[in-house]
Amino acid sequence: MVCFRLSWVPGSVLFSLCLILGAVPSYALEVNLTDSENATCLYAKWQMNFTVTYETTNKEYKNVTIFEHGSPTYAGSVCKDDHNRSVIEVQFVPGFSWTVNFTKDSSNYLIDGILISYNTTENSTFPNAKDKGVQTVYYPVGYTVPLNNIFRCSSLLPVDEKNVVHNYWDVHVQAFVENGTVSTKEFVCAEDKASTTVAPIVPTTATPAPTTPTPKKPEVGHYVVTNGNGTCLLATMGLQLNITQDKVVSIININPNTTDFSGSCQPQSALLRLNSSSIQYLDFVFALKNDNRFYLKEVNASMNLANGSVFSTANNNLSYWDAPIGSSYMCNKEQTVQVSETFHINTFSLRVQPFNVAGGKYSTAQECSLDDDTILIPIIVGAGLSGLIIVIVIAYLIGRRKSYAGYQTL
Template sequence: MLCFRFCPVPRLELVLLCLVLGAARSCALELNLTNSEKATCLYAKWQMNFTIHYETTNKTYKTATISDHDNVTYNGSICDDDHNVSKIAVQFGSGFSWIVNFTKQEPNYFIDSISFSYNTEDNITFPGAKDKGIVTVHYSEKVSIPLNDIFRCSSLLTYEENHVVQHYWDVLVQAFVQNGTVSRKEFLCTKDKGSTTVAPIIHTTVPSPTTTPTPKEKPQVGNYSVSNGNTTCLLATMGLQLNITQDKIASVININPNSTGFTGSCQPQTAQLRLNSSIIKYLDFVFAVKNENRFYLKEVNASIYLANGSVFSIANNNLSYWDAPLGSSYMCNKEQTLSVSGTFQINTFNLKVQPFNVTEGKYSTAQECSLDDDTILIPIIVGAGLSGLIIVIVIAYLIGRRKSYAGYQTL
């Protein structure tokens, strides 16, 4: 354990403890802020990390992960009980700052907002960044906590805003400590209330080999395209939901098209669509031509940043999905599962793709998947009805014959 103690500023005294956890690759910060009477007025302990998705000068996208908080200062942290406001302000690294604002309205206090700022002038953290300068991301939060309780959230809290993903866990905070004594009465966050297992690790669901991830709402549908010169050569429209299992922990990730970049390439026999974002290093869909007259999804490669700081990578070049004739598109509006491996599946929603022979940037006539083809229900219903009728006739015939035999025996 490494311990850092910083010199007090006027009327304030602050102690920060930084525990370097190899698995989580992040800092546990502990703050004890005192007033002029040397009494504790704000207490907080938490862990956090950030992933930032940014565009480079060569029009590609990169991701910076901020998990080690060095050279920490605390300028601007206050606990002003007389004016019903408190604030945690932390500065660290090269141009990073993080601020949480609290307000008091008896009998409660509120976590109002979270702000995170970073400076893309730092070429070490943001190599090749296209836009230079300080960027600030604001997230409005309105969590109400009883004034005499300490807020606790051991579960992972994730906020995504403007290409920045913020992760918080193992959170303890009492923004308005009463009479200088930190409360022992805990107010649990919603995620902790619904969890029977609380563990000091980053997780999205309870780590059990038999549990499944908590279902999420359907992902937003995005439109993606690849150009060859001035001509569009690949079109894709789809909502994507990633299902990952690593170390017995299941994660569900909905891809947000508004914060997802896309590139790719088109060749006569192959075509590639690559997606990337703050949490997706890359997600490749590789299409191929078969028998000179059809296309299909042949390969999926992925490298994804998980909440615990690790990277999940997978590749499978022996797939056979989304098969359709060349010159047409493939469509599947209903939810479809693409199984890449035993630990990685992709659920698609409102899918439509055309990786070859795109004309005037528009989709050609679509071949629908079997899930969308409702016409198949008609022969199934007719067949079921005929089968039922035949069974009834056979049963009636057998009953009739039994009665005839009974009559002959009586004679």
Template sequence: MVCFRLSLMPGSGLVSLCLVLGAVSAYALELNLMNSEKATCLYAKWQMNFTIRYETTNNKYKTVTISGLGNATYNGSTCGDDQNGPKIEVQFGSGFSWTVNFTKEVSTYSIENISFSYDTHDNTTFPDAKEKGVFTVHYPVAFRIPLDDIFRCNAILTLQENMVVQHYWDVHVQAYVQNGTVSTKEFLCDKDKTTTMVPIVPTSLPSPTTTPTPKEKPEIGSYSVNNSNGTCLLATMGLQLNMTHDKVASVVNINPNTTDFTGSCHSQTALLRLNSSNIKYLDFVFAVKNENRFYLKEVNVSMYLDNGSVFSTANNNLSYWDAPLGSSYMCNKEQTVSVSGAFQINTFGLRVQPFSVIEGKYSTAQECSLDDDTILIPIIVGAGLSGLIIVIVIAYLIGRRKSYAGYQTL
């Protein structure tokens, strides 16, 4: 027996269904598989979307984001048996399918691999695709979880294979439910862990590092993300990446003319991803806080260095570029985003709006404190008055000393 429940986004209530999903697009998928004894054997709840880059008939490339999963079905999902492990299969849209397979060991189970298929014969989604056919990408995961735990990851997980980028968030899954009861013990993904790194104070002088050659300011580029409603994210910025790898420091200016960009937009999060020949991905993840402001919450980067090695780092606990929803954030002067001790981003001519974009244009900007020159006026005036007062006091004291020197005691 296969039953599942679809949860609307927060505040919208619940819709319970079996075997058929309602035709609503803004759902978090929730699957509850039951065995022949009507006991839960697999439980999963998650959200996902897919960004596909394809070649058009005029030899250019387009990007489309698939996020409407309201018409999904679960045909082929199974709890598994002695020969085959559990499997979740989801079908949605026109020719889209998604499969995840699980395997079991003595005390752990694994999310073994994920497959995603799309059909470019769908003229609504791919109206000008150069190649028509069914394409499938496979992503090996092999992620191990204790057998009695439920895996949880609220942060955005990104998988990229060929020209498909997959995003997952609010993930809860237990593939081998024990005794029909979903576990309350959670196994967290790395991005959800909040372990604080305590800085280590060296007792001896550190080894010298190679100082990078200073570079000119990077060229300012314009980036955007579209969904079914049009442009949903805007970003304009010059980016300079500063990294230290194996005690060697380097600086890379991003060239917007040779940089591709994709992303996705949701009610509480938004993603801008940049990639080029030497940047596998550079993710800017924005989030909503207190229901009325947005900020840069997360940066993930993986790039190829000149020596052939790969530099990767991530931080999902940032707090930059804070501004009210319905406005944009702007900082014309150079600003530094410190992602880790080994990676910082310098921005130039920055302006971003990841939510509430209207007609593809920026809304009124909230300027950063570096751009706010009004505070300099009272500082300058105050400093000038203080200096003038000091000069007057000194002149007064000198005058009194001279006047006293003109009289002799009788």
């Protein structure tokens, strides 16, 4: 027997579905496999999403979010077979499946790997796909967990393999459950154990009191995304997040020393993702404009605040950091990216190049208008001429006054 519980992450709406598995970025997922005696033998609860990028016959690249297409089913899920193997296998839309394998020995069990299979001949899911056929993507997980321990990983686990981006977070799983009771002993993933202290959050009101401390400038981080051809995205920036929730403002300086990053590069788009213990994900998505310029098109964010709440926002209609393809965009002065009414990002010492990176180095930069100091030259010249004219006028008036006084004496 297999049951899946799906629940809204923000809010209290909760419903259960058996024999159905569905997940989108705003859903949590829970699995309970039972043996012939109706005792739990595998338990898992996690959140995930994934997107497939494919090329069309029109030489365009499209992203397909699988969960937007129909209701998934499952088959082949095994709690434990004769070879000490357990499997969770799910079929989503026709031709698309997701499988995770577990194996065990005398003292440990292994979260072995994840296999994703999809068929681009399914025109309803992959309309006008250029390359037709079954595509498979295997990701070796390789987590070894002691028996009678539940594996826990709250951090974001991003995976980018062969045009499939899949992400996992808030993972709790125990394979080969003993005596039908899920263990309370936790085996924590390395990502959660890492020191991920975030700069202080400064709560203020909508009208801050004069004594509210001014947040320090964030430390500048350097982020590099690679693909099969080498470096494909470069970013250097200090980031300060400004969040307004329930009329309370939180300011978070991102510490690059305790922040993980990942990303992907496609011909028409590029992604940089940051995450830490408090930031589930902070995505910067770049796109092409008229095939000769790039710009920041989208920002997505989800993070845990100090009061225990979760803040999420997204905007895919931005237009920042515009520069020609083959160059980088630079802005040393403080700049603001307004994502929504409740979320904006201040950047410091910014430089980005999401396309056509050559030799792992930045190309010539297009500077932002805030950095353009050329206007100072005419201002300085004009101010100097104005001062000279004023001096001449004053000298002339003084000279006339002395001459007039001399005639009065005569």
